[in-house]
Amino acid sequence: MKLGKKLAGMALAALAFGLVGGQALAADPVKIGVYLPLTGQNAFGGQLELEGVQLANKQMPTVLDGRPVELVIVDNKSDKVEAANAVKRLIERDKVAALIGSYGSSLAMAGAEITEKAKVPGVGTSCTNPLVTMGKKYYFRACFIDPYQGAAAATYAVEKLGFKKAAVLMEMTNDYAVGLANFFSRAFKKQGGEIVANLKYSAGDQDFTAQLTELISKKPDIVFMPAYFAEGAIIMKQARELGATFRLMGADAMDNPDTVKLAGKAAEGFLHTTFPYDPKMKEMSPEAAKFTEAWRAAYPEKETNVNGALGYNSYFLIWTAINNAKSADPADITKALASIKDLSTPLGVLTINKTHDAEMPVGIIEYKNGKREYVGEVTPKM
Structure with a gap:
């Protein structure tokens, strides 16, 4: 042993x-x-x-x-x-x-x-x-790390959801958001997908109408927004008010009980990556x-x-x-x-790699009927 x-x-x-x-x-x-x-x-x-x-x-x-x-x-x-x-x-x-x-x-x-x-x-x-x-x-x-997480989001969008067109909406001065957006885009394109728009906003923004209107015109299947939960919830609500039909996907900073409380019905169908644990996971x-x-x-x-x-x-x-x-x-x-x-x-079987980072699966959360549900894991294609 x-x-x-x-x-x-x-x-x-x-x-x-x-x-x-x-x-x-x-x-x-x-x-x-x-x-x-x-x-x-x-x-x-x-x-x-x-x-x-x-x-x-x-x-x-x-x-x-x-x-x-x-x-x-x-x-x-x-x-x-x-x-x-x-x-x-x-x-x-x-x-x-x-x-x-x-x-x-x-x-x-x-x-x-x-x-x-x-x-x-x-x-x-x-x-x-x-x-x-x-x-x-x-x-x-x-x-x-974020390259691993961003690639996992792209892999799930392509392989599990079958999406071909994606867009990105990110906060331009946040290292976390910028890094994740780049890693998602790179992996999505590498797996045969197309990035149809890459839009930005500033910290503290409350009105995303201009960006969301442009995104709707580009007709992506999914929009990746590596936001924190409070601003992410605002984006979700405004997207639905404008009649957006694309799926929205975030990352681990959206993993907060208040996400669904703030977004309400607009959170329906929202996805985000997370670490491979949830207290209500089925297996x-x-x-x-x-x-x-x-x-x-x-x-x-x-x-x-x-x-x-x-x-x-x-x-x-x-x-x-x-x-x-x-x-x-x-x-x-x-x-x-x-x-x-x-x-x-x-959090699963863990190995510390040569760059001192933990290697483990990436979990996926989906919001259904007003509740967050751990729907499975994905191994990213880098």
């Missing part, structure tokens, strides 16, 4: 039986820093990810045959400068062995610059921009089922989503690396993180 799978089994046992292992509570703790947006515009995702981290810590509270894991948590306030300062403080003052964070690629990029200089490993939660790990020796992530792996059960027991008043699972997985990756390395030294943890292969997790 591979050590990674053995460790996964240990984690499952903890989830199943609520074990709080470790006798050596007096042993020196291994400190893991957590810097997430707990206030500010990204607080919704950051809070869920923190709860996932904390759940994992409850289920896997010790490493190295009994050393307790201590979480040191700092709010990065959804701000790049605060994120960099938080990481610096966690490394210099708190002497953490590794870090978890962050929701938001720009926040993770700010933190990653600090960890790289300090040679302390970090694991990003849901930061999908390729620049987070590009050229980094010490930064990893528990999620897939769950044992790891996903155990995670869901444990979450409901720990947080009965709050339903999780992929952010909770990503927070959990980020902790699990570091926990696995420390045990594999038989060491809490940052250099040893870094080497062990880079070596993780075929690890069974709530």
